[in-house]
Amino acid sequence: MVNKNSHADHLPERTCVICRKKMEKEALIRFVVLDNEIVFDLQKKIASRGFYVCNNNLCVEKLDKWIRKHKKQ
Numbered sequence: 001m002v003n004k005n006s007h008a009d010h011l012p013e014r015t016c017v018i019c020r021k022k023m024e025k026e027a028l029i030r031f032v033v034l035d036n037e038i039v040f041d042l043q044k045k046i047a048s049r050g051f052y053v054c055n056n057n058l059c060v061e062k063l064d065k066w067i068r069k070h071k072k073q
């Protein structure tokens, strides 16, 4: 895993909301926030504003905290 900012600029990159790592879209899970709940957009069909999280338990588990902060904003 290369940890550079300007790596592979021909691929679309997204930032994980938890660890702030930039990764290829395919390595992340897209989700949206509907009625203050996290809904994983596995079919990539939900037309709301999307967020991305790493496809690993470490980051996914922290989404719980993240959504609580997100609600307050």
Ligand SMILES: [Zn+2]
Residues within 6 Å of the ligand: 016, 017, 018, 019, 020, 021, 053, 054, 059
């Ligand atoms: Zn992450």
